[in-house]
Amino acid sequence: MDSEHSQTPLTPQEAWKKLTEGNSRFIQGATEHPNQDGARRQSLVTGQEPFAVIFGCSDSRLAAEIIFDVGLGDVFVVRTAGHVLDTAALGSLEFAVDILNIPLIVILGHDSCGAVTSAIKAKESGNMPKGFVRDLVEHIIPSVFAAERANVTDVNGTVVEHVKQTTARLVDLSSIIETAIAEGRTAVAGVAYKLAEGEAQLVSNMGLE
Numbered sequence: 001m002d003s004e005h006s007q008t009p010l011t012p013q014e015a016w017k018k019l020t021e022g023n024s025r026f027i028q029g030a031t032e033h034p035n036q037d038g039a040r041r042q043s044l045v046t047g048q049e050p051f052a053v054i055f056g057c058s059d060s061r062l063a064a065e066i067i068f069d070v071g072l073g074d075v076f077v078v079r080t081a082g083h084v085l086d087t088a089a090l091g092s093l094e095f096a097v098d099i100l101n102i103p104l105i106v107i108l109g110h111d112s113c114g115a116v117t118s119a120i121k122a123k124e125s126g127n128m129p130k131g132f133v134r135d136l137v138e139h140i141i142p143s144v145f146a147a148e149r150a151n152v153t154d155v156n157g158t159v160v161e162h163v164k165q166t167t168a169r170l171v172d173l174s175s176i177i178e179t180a181i182a183e184g185r186t187a188v189a190g191v192a193y194k195l196a197e198g199e200a201q202l203v204s205n206m207g208l209e
Contacts, residue, residue: 012187012208015051015104022069023200035071043073050076053096055170056108057083057115061195064108068200076102082115083107083166084139085173094176097186104208105177105186107170108200109163110193111156119144120158156192163190164204171206181207 010018025031053076054064064070064077078092096102109116118129119140128134143162147153152161167190171178180186190204 009049009101010051010103012103012184016187016189016208019052019068019070019104019106019200023067023198025069026067027198031066031069033071034069035074040072048073048076048100050074050096050100050102052076052104052106053078053093053100053102054106054108055079055083055089055093055166056106057081057110057113059110059113062108062110062193064106067193067198076100081136082113082119082140082162083109084115084136085166085169086139090170090174093170094174097180098176101185103186105170105188107163107166107188107190107204108193109159109166109191111159111195113155113159113162116140116143116159116162117155120153120155160192160203163192166190167204167206 050073055078056062056064058079058081064075068075076096078089080086080089093105097105115136119137122128122137123141123144129137140162143165144158146165147158147161150161152158167188170188171181177186181188184207187207188205189202189208191200192203193200
């Protein structure tokens with residue numbers, strides 16, 4: 001198991017390749033569980049050098065380190081239900097890019113997302129959920145409308161649209177991230193995860209190609 005920090009920062013493309021290789025191992029049942037030993041733990045006491053930040057849904061089936069077969073110190077993870085952007089999430093992502101110099105942001109959605117399902121139902125019925133769940137739904141409903149404009153009404157198709165919308169909105173909201181992309185210091189990959197297959201499918205990107 002590799003227990004050393006990377007000596008040379010990865011490019012956004014190299015970071016994405018590393019994640020896709022890990023996901024391929026996960027799909028094939030050939031995971032290596034890298035960087036999960038005591039030596040790696042000790043090497044991280046004085047600092048961290050993650051090569052990607054993953055902003056994903058909080059769903060228990062979407063454990064980023066597992067589906068990308070990475071370990072301690074490899075990825076900086078931010079999660080909210082339905083990968084809804086709020087100020088805390090934005091601040092975390094800006095910290096990852098501007099302070100930790102992470103070259104890749106992954107927006108990670110998934111099949112059968114409960115938050116997206118709730119937004120679809122609320123839009124159809126006009127009945128909004130109670131409490132702060134309403135706030136989550138209100139953030140997702142614009143993606144539901146965008147999906148419908150493209151003649152997409154199923155949950156999984158709407159998830160893909162929501163990933164695309166989140167990718168675009170992140171750059172719209174954060175001048176720090178927008179500048180980092182323009183300068184080639186980072187890129188954004190929008191990913192839709194398939195629960196049954198275990199595949200993390202690229203559905204949108206900014207600065208990755």
